Amino acid sequence: MEASWQYTGAEPVKIKKFLQSLGMGHRLFNDIKKGEGEFLVDHRPVRPTTKILPNQPLTIRVKPEPVDPTVAVSHDPLQVVYEDDNWLVIDKSAGVTSIPGPGVANGTILNRVTGYLIDQQSPDQRPHLITRLDRDTGGLLLVAKHHMASSMISQQVQQHQMVKEYTALVSGHFTADHGTIDQPIARVAGQVRRVVADDGQQALTEYWVEDQGDDWARVRVRLHTGRTHQIRVHFAAIGHPLLGDALYGGDTSRVDHQLLHASHLAFLDPFSRRQLSFTSPLPAVFNEIMA
Template structure:
C-alpha cells in the first residue's frame, strides 16, 4: 500500500433485527460513525465482504448472523505543508479540537493564501489529521472574523459534526458592532448566493440558498448598535450580507459596508480607533454542539478580542459625551 494511503478494517455481525434489510442500510446501522455516502462508496469499490465474499451491490438483502467486513484503502486527504503556527486552543481531546481563531488567520489555503493558514497549523499540531477530509475543518470563519471553531480529528467525528451542521443542531452565536442605532432585534430571512458582478462577494439573491439570521440588541449607542446574533444556516459571509441588506453593515466591513462613516463631533481618539480598526467587527462568541463520541452536550465561549473591547469602549465614551438619539 502506498505511504500516503491508510487502511480501514471493520467487522460486525448482522443482527436478527436486520434480517432482510439491504446491505447499505445494515452498514449505516452497524457503522454509524461513517456517512452513508462513504459506506456506499466502499461497497461500489469492492471493499465490503459478506461471509468472506466481496459484495458490490448496495441493495443486496442480508440474513441475520452474516459477517460483514470492510477492508478499505483510503487516500490521505490533505497534501499541504505543516507549519508551526500558534493557535488558541479552548478544548481538545482525541476526537475534536475547539479553537479561538485570531484575526488575520485564513482558515483554508486558497488563491493568495497558499500557506500560513489554520489548515497548515492543524497539520503540524494534530497527528494523522491529514487522513480526515480538509484536515477536519467542517465550517469556516472569514479571515478577519475572530472566535470559536470546531475541528474534527477523526473521520467519525467529522461525520457527526457535518451532520450537526446540516441538521442545524449545532449552535453558533456571534457578537457584532453595526452602523446605525437599531430600536429592536429581529430576523433576516433572505437567501444568499454569489454576487452577479463581484466574484468574491455574496449577496441576497432569489436564486441563492436559504439563510436565516436572528439578532438582538445588546447595547445602543448614538451611531452604532452592539448585537448578539444566532445563525440557523451557515452561508458564506451570511451575517455581513444580511446586516448590510437591512442597512446596518458591520463596522469595519469595507466589502459590504463601503467607506467608513464617522459620526459628527467624534473625538480625535474615537476617530483614530475607528480608522485603525481594519476588519469587520464580528466575533464568534459561543459554540454549542454534541460531542461526536460521548454524546455530551457541550458549550464553549470566547471573550471579545482586545481590539473589539477597545472599540466598544470608545463607542461608549462617544455616546456618553454626545448623548444618544433613538
Template sequence: MKQFKPFQLTYSAKEPGVLREALSGWGISKRTLASVKYSGGQILVNGNEVTVRHVLKKDDAVTVIFPNEELGEGLIAETGPLNIVYEDQALLIVDKPPLQNTIPSREHPSGSLANIVAMHFKENEIPATLHIATRLDRDTSGLVCIAKNRHIHHMLSMQQQGKTMVRRYDALVHGKFAEKKFKITEPIGRKDSSIIEREVREDGQFAETEVEVLQEFDTFSYVQLQLNTGRTHQIRVHLSHIGHPLLGDDLYGGKRDDIPRQALHCKSLELIHPVSGDELSFTSPLNKDMDEMIHVKR
C-alpha cells in the same frame, strides 16, 4: 511508515435487523461506509468481520473501524501559535485570531489556521486530515470547530442542519436600531458580477440570522447574532441588506475609519458531542480591537 491506531466506534444493536440499516440509523453515511470498505477500515460484529448485509441480533456489539486519513499533499504543515480550547479523539476546537485565513488561499498561501493545525496533527501523530465544520472569514475572529475524521464531520453537519449546533457572534455595526431583537430571514445567493460577493436574492438559498442589540453608541451598535443557517458571508450580507453593515467591512458597505477589519467575532459555540452525546459549550473573549472600541465609546 508508522501505523497509528485508527479511530473506532462501538454500538449496541437495540433490535434485530440488517446491519446496513442499523449503521444508517447511527449516522454512518454512504460515503463513510465506502471509505471503510475500500480504504482499509473494518466492520466487526461481536469481534468478527462482516459485511453490511449481516443480520444483527438484539444486543450485538457492532464496531466500526475507520481508515486512517492523510493530510492532502497541497496542505503544508507550518509551525505557529494555536489557541486550543478543547481537544479529544474526535474534535478540535480552536480560537482563531483576526487577519488569519482558515484555509490557504491564492492571496495567502501560508500561515492559515489549517497549515498550523496540520503541524499540530503531525507533531502529535494524529492520523487525520482537516475537516473544518465552522469556517470563519479571514477578518473574523473566534471559535472554529474541526472534526478529526470524515464521519465526525458528517455528524457535525447533521447537527448544523438540525440546528442542534448553535453559533453566536458579537459584532459592531453601523447605526442604531428601531427594534432591539429580531430575525433576518432572507435568501442569499452569489452576486452575478462577482465570484466572491453574495447578496440577498429571490433565487438564493434560505438563510436566517437572529439579531439582539446589546448596546448602542453615537454612530454604531454592539450586537449579538445567532446563525440558524450557514450561508457564505451570511451575517455580512444580512446586516448590509438592512442598512447596518459591519464596521470595517468595506466589501459590503462598512467603513474602516475605526477598525481595519470587519468587526465580527464568533463568541460562543454549543454542540452535542458526536460520540458521547454530551452537551458541550465554549466561549471566547472579544478580541482586543473590538473590546477597546466598546470600552472607549462608553
C-alpha cells in the same frame, strides 16, 4: 481510527441504519464497505448487511489518513480551546485565513492543524475543517481530526443542527431587542461580495441586541443557514453594516476589519453522545470601541 457504540434499541437493526441514526454519512459507510475499514459486532468482523441485536456493541475501524501532499505544513501557533481523540476546537484570530486559497498557500488554520497533528505523531494527519470563518472574522472553529469524525457530524452540518452564534458590532440604533432577517443571498458575478436578491439562496439570521451606544449596537447573532458572508450581507441590507466592513459599507474610521466574532459553538458529539459547548471572549478591539 476505531470507535464503538452500544445498540440500545428493542429490535434488530441493520448496521447501516444504526450508523445513520448516529449521524454517519453515506460516503464513509461505502468506503468501509469497499475495504477501507471494517465493521465488528461483539468484536468479530461482520458483513455490512449484518443486523445488530439489542445491547450488542458495534465497532468500526477505518484506515488512517496520511498527510495531504497538496497542503503545505505549517508550525505556526494555534490557540486550542478543546481537544480529544476526534475534535479540535480552535480560537482563530482575525487576520488568519481558514483554508488555503488564491494568494494564501500557507499559514492558514488547515496548514497549522496539519503541522499540529504531525507534531503529535497522530496516525491521522489530514484534518477536516467542519466550520470556517472569513479571514477577518475571529473566534471558534471546529476541526475533525480524521474523516470518521467528519462523516459522523455531517448530518448536523447539513441540517443546521449545530449552534453557531456570533457577536457583531454594527452601526446605527435598534428599536427592538430581537429580530430575524429572512432574505435570500446571491453571488455577484466576478466579485467576492454577495447581495440580497430574489433569485438567491434562502438565508435566515436571528439576532438579539445586547448593548447600544450613540452610533453602534452590539448584537448576538445566530445563523440558521450557512451562506457566504451571511451576517455581513444581512445587516448591511437592513441598514446596519458591521463596523469596519469596507466590503459592505461599514464605517472604517475606527477599525480596519469587520467586527465579527464567532463567540459560541455547540454540537452533539456523535462519539460520546454528549452536548459540547464552547465560548470565546471578545477581542480587545470590541471593548475599546464600546468604551
